[in-house]
Amino acid sequence: MDMSSLFDDYGRCLPQGTTSQVHAQIRRYYEIKQPELDYATVFSRIRSNFGKSTQLTIDLFAKKIKAIQTNLESSAATRNITQGIMVPFFIPRLSFTDIGETLETLFIPTVGKSYAQKFPDYQFVSHIVGSLKGLLTVAAGSRHDKLLQRLTQEDVVGIYFPCLLEYSVPATREIIANLPKEFLLSGGFDTVAAIIGSPDLLFNKEKYTPLLWFSGLEAEKHTIGYHFEAYGYNLTFNRKGHFGNVSEYWNSGLTVLSD
Template sequence: MVSKEISFDSYGRLEPHASITTPVHLKSRNYFKFPELNFDPGANYKMISAVLDIPISEESFVSEVNQLMENSISSLRPDNHQNIIAIPFFTPKLLESDIGQVMEDVLIPTVGASYKNRFPEYEFKNEFPHSLSGHLKSISGLGHDRLEGALKSGPVIGICFFILREYSIHAAREQIKLLGEEFGLAGAIDLSSAFVAQPDLLFHKGHYPPMIWMSGCQTSWEHANFHYEAYGYNLMFNRRVHYDQVAEYWSHGITCFKSL
């Protein structure tokens, strides 16, 4: 169960706790919208298995993910869980200790392959012009570190919930500490894995979608972090400065996972 009383607005956004001291929008007009996505672990499995070797059957994946979802909804207690953007994912065992190198060698190319499978007429671009090696680290105690540790032993499955919208990076880090160790703040690994499973996460023809920070990780730059963002109908990975502020189109994910 979560460690503090929490509440959601009518759009499925986790409302910021009163104890948060860093920049956050107290209310949202929901101008930047995720597309309407059905929770469909079977469809996610098919996207994953097209680009990665996944060591469990579709039936087992669906069953395990549905149990994770049931447990998470029981803990979060949203008023209407149909409004919650929740993306099942799979991440293979890490064979490299440098997260930036894992992104460069495995995760970014796999996101690109999955996006091309889903949208052959559009493209995914890595717009960061330098090597990522040495530039990404998990932050102790925020959950991405637990995910990284588990992946050193073997693969995991999980769910990424996009309920932290219009939070600064530091406010998202404050909020996740109130949810207990069941949930972690999404960083480079789990966020990238979610895009492999759901490449249309930011593909919205009717509205402007948000961008998503990798806020569970720290970078080599004090006031900058990496993110995924839609650029027209294409998808982009890049670095951006944030200066510890908040913007209406910023979003973050929270993750629960289970080792296989």
């Protein structure tokens, strides 16, 4: 591994300079398999399941994704992230006023449609009781606001990297300050869009997969968070307390957007 790299040989972000809980050494017991990088299929899943118009074409989507990857590979500091899991996605331009309400009414149901198409014998289940309206805001310092601002103006294309394995949620919000400006801490819309395009992201018959936090979002209490989690071969959406702790079962994502 290049000593100037911000990521290890498996694409995990190195926990340098964090004071919150994080495991410096990990055994990778919980593992995500790389979904097939079929840009046409990913594009079609997202477009058809969102059911919204987009200025993007399959070719333009693929071109933008490849440009992100090329840019990351051009720097010794960031190229190792491309050795890990990469999940391309796009989100059609969207006007919204409340993050939680939009997740509840648009994004989460769309995950259910995509998962059912890919795995008709299994289920996507949301365990959230009650409305999400007013419960979610952008976490301070996460840079996630950059994605939301762009989304109100244009279709957003990016790659989701679940590379913060065995970080506490507070540690994910610390590490982002040490990374180049193109890295955003993944929240709800981007994590969901990644799974809509690649519904098998947490499907692994050989190994257990980690939970995926929405670390770029602050929940109604600082000690809880929202997440996706595999339960057998089903996919679930839920919230739970993290209390600032770390677990080898926990993962969060970094998002890099196209220019």
